[in-house]
Amino acid sequence: MRWVKDDIQTYKKGKEYFDTVIVPVIPFHLSQDAELDKSTSLSEVMNILAHEIEKELSGRVLLIPGYHYIKQSDKEEEVKRINSWVEDIQKQPFNHIFFLTFDPSWKKYERELEGNLLWLPGIQSDNIHSDEMHSMIRNQVAQIGELIRSYW
Amino acid sequence: MSEEKQQVSRRQFLNYTLTGVGGFMAAGLLISPIRMAIDPVLKPSSVGDYANVGLAVEDITTEPTRVDWKIDQVDGWYESEVSKAAWVFKNEDDEIMALSPTCTHLGCVVSWEGSEKYPNEFFCPCHDGRYYKDGTNIEGTPPTRPLDRFEHKVENGMLYLGNAQERGGA
Numbered sequence: 001m002r003w004v005k006d007d008i009q010t011y012k013k014g015k016e017y018f019d020t021v022i023v024p025v026i027p028f029h030l031s032q033d034a035e036l037d038k039s040t041s042l043s044e045v046m047n048i049l050a051h052e053i054e055k056e057l058s059g060r061v062l063l064i065p066g067y068h069y070i071k072q073s074d075k076e077e078e079v080k081r082i083n084s085w086v087e088d089i090q091k092q093p094f095n096h097i098f099f100l101t102f103d104p105s106w107k108k109y110e111r112e113l114e115g116n117l118l119w120l121p122g123i124q125s126d127n128i129h130s131d132e133m134h135s136m137i138r139n140q141v142a143q144i145g146e147l148i149r150s151y152w
Numbered sequence: 153m154s155e156e157k158q159q160v161s162r163r164q165f166l167n168y169t170l171t172g173v174g175g176f177m178a179a180g181l182l183i184s185p186i187r188m189a190i191d192p193v194l195k196p197s198s199v200g201d202y203a204n205v206g207l208a209v210e211d212i213t214t215e216p217t218r219v220d221w222k223i224d225q226v227d228g229w230y231e232s233e234v235s236k237a238a239w240v241f242k243n244e245d246d247e248i249m250a251l252s253p254t255c256t257h258l259g260c261v262v263s264w265e266g267s268e269k270y271p272n273e274f275f276c277p278c279h280d281g282r283y284y285k286d287g288t289n290i291e292g293t294p295p296t297r298p299l300d301r302f303e304h305k306v307e308n309g310m311l312y313l314g315n316a317q318e319r320g321g322a
């Protein structure tokens with residue numbers, strides 16, 4: 001289910017069926033012109049990926065709004081902030097929390113995160129609407145879905 | 153003096169216009185649900201349309217195969233490409249069956265023989281929902297009704313799929 005009213009109403013009616021949360025983790029910046037294209041394209045791909053995964057597993061997974069942070073920010077601080085999200089999420093009985101990101105700098109802090117970090121190598125593309133991109137995303141979705149299911 | 157007077161009236165003017173805009177927006181919010189219900193322009197453009205799903209009828213076997221296609225959909229605010237999928241096969245009566253992969257429990261995507269434990273069935277990975285090949289839900293698993301079935305037609309040897317129809321519970 002997604003973070004929209006209709007979906008959340010379904011979630012509330014059947015809470016016992018939902019045990020997994022997905023958090024897209026997406027950097028933001030406007031400061032480095034040279035990086036803007038890459039950053040926005042990765043952010044778009046991440047949103048598509050997250051939505052597609054949610055579609056596959058919507059009856060058990062809650063996709064919450066993305067965790068955004070300034071790209072160059074101090075990761076120690078970000079770890080604290082993201083863990084405070086987890087703290088709130090766990091007011092409900094969720095067993096699995098997955099952070100989905102293209103940013104490798106999280107990898108170093110993986111152990112401090114109160115959830116599973118799924119780091120994916122960034123998918124680069126000039127055109128996210130191309131057929132090539134579609135099949136790449138579909139492929140990724142299938143694999144990530146399988147990985148998530150292996151935790152169930 | 154006159155300058156101050158002007159400012160006041162300008163502020164008043166802004167206040168009026170802003171209230172005006174706010175009022176207008178509120179009216180829009182109140183009206184919109186009714187408008188969506190009656191205005192044909194706002195209805196999804198693809199209702200009743202059949203889409204060519206890129207599968208030749210002669211290639212359909214008794215083994216369910218997944219087909220994917222896209223349709224344009226207008227959904228209130230967004231106009232977007234929506235991806236659709238179906239499991240297509242021929243049943244014992246040589247009839248074409250195109251079943252929706254959306255689990256009737258809570259909407260996960262089911263697969264044909266998705267679990268090794270349950271051959272010859274559709275399987276939902278979320279809460280082990282199961283369906284017989286004809287889409288009927290298996291009692292004792294979470295789904296309460298069969299998989300929806302797509303309307304279909306054949307043109308020039310190609311399969312076209314329309315809307316998915318709900319079927320009665322088992």
Ligand code: FES
Nearest residue numbers: 059255258276281
């Ligand atoms: S969503 Fe398929 S069994 Fe629950």
